[in-house]
Amino acid sequence: MCGIVGYVGSRPVAPVLVEGLHRLEYRGYDSAGVAVQKRGRIAVTKVAGRVRDLRDRVESPGTATTGIGHTRWATHGEPTDRNAHPHLDASGRIAVVHNGIIENAEQLRARLSGEGVEFASDTDTEVLAHLIAAVDGPLEDAVRAALAQVEGTYGLVVMDRARAGELVVARNGSPIVLGVGDGEMFVASDVAAIVHHTQSVVFLDDGEVATVKAGEYRTSTLDARSTTRTPTTVDLESGSYGLDGHPDFMRKEMAEQPEAVRRALRGRLDARFATAHLGGLDLDPMALRAVRRVKFLGCGSAYYAGQIGAGMVESLARIPADAEPASEFRYRNPVVDPDALYVAVSQSGETLDTLAAVQELRRKGGRVMGAVNVVGSAIARECGSGVFLHAGPEISVASTKAVTTMGVSFAMLALLLGRVRDLSSAAGTRIVGGLQALPDRIEAALELDAQVAEVAQRYAKSQHMFFLGRVSGWPVAREGAQKLKEVSYVHAEAYQSAELKHGPIALIDADMPSVVIVPNDDLVAKNLITMEQVKARGGPVIAVTAVDLPASAADVVIRVPDGEPELDPLVLGIPLQLLAYHTAAALGRDIDKPRNLAKSVTVE
Numbered sequence: 253m254c255g256i257v258g259y260v261g262s263r264p265v266a267p268v269l270v271e272g273l274h275r276l277e278y279r280g281y282d283s284a285g286v287a288v289q290k291r292g293r294i295a296v297t298k299v300a301g302r303v304r305d306l307r308d309r310v311e312s313p314g315t316a317t318t319g320i321g322h323t324r325w326a327t328h329g330e331p332t333d334r335n336a337h338p339h340l341d342a343s344g345r346i347a348v349v350h351n352g353i354i355e356n357a358e359q360l361r362a363r364l365s366g367e368g369v370e371f372a373s374d375t376d377t378e379v380l381a382h383l384i385a386a387v388d389g390p391l392e393d394a395v396r397a398a399l400a401q402v403e404g405t406y407g408l409v410v411m412d413r414a415r416a417g418e419l420v421v422a423r424n425g426s427p428i429v430l431g432v433g434d435g436e437m438f439v440a441s442d443v444a445a446i447v448h449h450t451q452s453v454v455f456l457d458d459g460e461v462a463t464v465k466a467g468e469y470r471t472s473t474l475d476a477r478s479t480t481r482t483p484t485t486v487d488l489e490s491g492s493y494g495l496d497g498h499p500d501f502m503r504k505e506m507a508e509q510p511e512a513v514r515r516a517l518r519g520r521l522d523a524r525f526a527t528a529h530l531g532g533l534d535l536d537p538m539a540l541r542a543v544r545r546v547k548f549l550g551c552g553s554a555y556y557a558g559q560i561g562a563g564m565v566e567s568l569a570r571i572p573a574d575a576e577p578a579s580e581f582r583y584r585n586p587v588v589d590p591d592a593l594y595v596a597v598s599q600s601g602e603t604l605d606t607l608a609a610v611q612e613l614r615r616k617g618g619r620v621m622g623a624v625n626v627v628g629s630a631i632a633r634e635c636g637s638g639v640f641l642h643a644g645p646e647i648s649v650a651s652t653k654a655v656t657t658m659g660v661s662f663a664m665l666a667l668l669l670g671r672v673r674d675l676s677s678a679a680g681t682r683i684v685g686g687l688q689a690l691p692d693r694i695e696a697a698l699e700l701d702a703q704v705a706e707v708a709q710r711y712a713k714s715q716h717m718f719f720l721g722r723v724s725g726w727p728v729a730r731e732g733a734q735k736l737k738e739v740s741y742v743h744a745e746a747y748q749s750a751e752l753k754h755g756p757i758a759l760i761d762a763d764m765p766s767v768v769i770v771p772n773d774d775l776v777a778k779n780l781i782t783m784e785q786v787k788a789r790g791g792p793v794i795a796v797t798a799v800d801l802p803a804s805a806a807d808v809v810i811r812v813p814d815g816e817p818e819l820d821p822l823v824l825g826i827p828l829q830l831l832a833y834h835t836a837a838a839l840g841r842d843i844d845k846p847r848n849l850a851k852s853v854t855v856e
Contacts, residue, residue, distance in 0.1 A: 601629020
């Protein structure tokens with residue numbers, strides 16, 4: 253993986269490819285390359301480094317009007333020039349860019365080597381180029397024949413120097429979208445790469461192949477049965493992917509959270525009946541009342557947001573709820589409860605582990621809804637029902653506004669489930685009011701920026717940090733630790749506060765700051781005891797709280813605005829985002845492109 257761009261039309265192709273790759277930089281990558289059809293040959297330029305380095309190496313635009321490009325996040329082989337995409341067959345006739353993993357690549361490489369093929373890279377992708385080149389006939393048929401030998405996932409674009417003005421595209425487990433222009437066609441792994449050219453798009457399904465030419469496209473299955481794909485219009489503009497005066501996307505997206513929450517709430521709160529409407533859920537009150545358990549499935553920050561959601565469901569609806577990493581769920585032969593509601597959580601809607609968990613649930617008859625931020629994404633289509641997050645495009649690898657809108661969506665789900673059970677009208681009215689007040693609470697929490705920046709400067713040189721929380725504060729602590737690790741590379745661990753004394757407290761000293769999350773709940777006194785235990789061992793304490801704590805309770809007290817206690821986790825995470833951001837800035841990190849990470853993880 254990570255980013256794919258292709259073009260067939262009449263304009264010079266190299267600038268289109270490089271610009272598209274630049275717009276996909278947010279997904280994370282370590283090398284980049286392009287291949288263009290040029291006077292009966294394929295010209296390839298690739299580099300281990302940034303798209304700006306590639307731009308400096310690409311030949312002048314010239315007359316080439318068909319090409320493919322790729323930004324790579326290494327899975328097979330180190331991030332070097334030779335391992336960067338596109339990859340060619342031995343004759344230089346076939347060029348391939350590929351997201352995903354070919355699981356039987358080693359067996360295929362051994363077989364091809366035995367047939368005399370010499371490999372020019374260490375990648376699994378190069379196998380595809382050789383397999384395709386070995387088949388005579390139309391390029392589409394050759395791609396099908398090659399993919400019949402492959403096990404694994406792919407978003408694939410293939411170009412043949414002998415077939416001018418044609419690309420063949422295939423998808424299985426890794427997103428591919430076609431952009432339909434006026435006498436030109438685009439291919440990408442993400443609409444971000446093409447939305448400034450066209451808003452008319454076609455999302456391919458798993459197991460589909462497309463042949464793309466300047467004025468047309470056709471789609472079919474892997475076994476050559478024709479399919480019908482009508483373009484849809486995406487409600488996005490290229491300006492949605494700009495910085496708008498902010499220094500980086502993480503900063504911009506943190507600032508966008510109040511408005512993102514307003515969008516997520518718009519039209520979904522019912523003050524009259526003290527409940528929420530989630531039309532995409534597609535469950536009537538009887539079906540909602542029949543739900544006996546809720547399980548959230550996600551990876552990384554989406555998993556932690558699911559933990560927050562599970563806590564709110566148990567608190568408001570009084571039915572069992574929990575969260576589990578989707579990557580574990582898919583492999584442990586889970587017992588699927590027919591009375592449970594499973595919620596698959598993913599910002600991109602393409603997270604492979606979460607998609608596989610959804611597919612496992614559907615095979616076993618589970619009822620699953622999606623909570624995603626991308627219309628037409630694989631998880632949205634696989635689930636068929638769910639909640640759209642309305643966060644808007646999220647570019648920074650470190651998710652902020654999508655995580656916050658996940659939590660808001662889960663609060664509405666908890667309210668809805670509670671009101672068809674035993675949550676009183678008065679309690680429902682209180683939660684509705686709390687949700688309506690959330691954008692302003694988040695706005696006020698963002699105004700703590702200067703205080704948090706000072707704290708970050710003070711502790712940026714720390715090698716390690718603890719994040720501690722109890723019950724509703726525990727998943728907030730986990731997400732805070734993840735953010736700090738992601739963007740600053742400071743080692744951080746999250747623990748339930750009560751677990752501190754069962755081992756980890758041995759690490760506390762003057763160089764180990766602890767961030768303690770203190771919601772306005774029944775456990776404030778217990779959290780104060782935790783802070784005292786840390787201070788007694790010389791450890792600095794940073795309290796992030798919705799309670800008016802005395803200044804002496806911690807070395808630093810960061811106080812967010814109060815509101816309904818059940819919703820505190822949605823606000824307490826904001827200062828932790830700011831802490832991660834300012835720590836990374838103090839350490840000179842590349843905030844939007846943290847090392848080794850990708851925005852959308854479509855491989856195992």
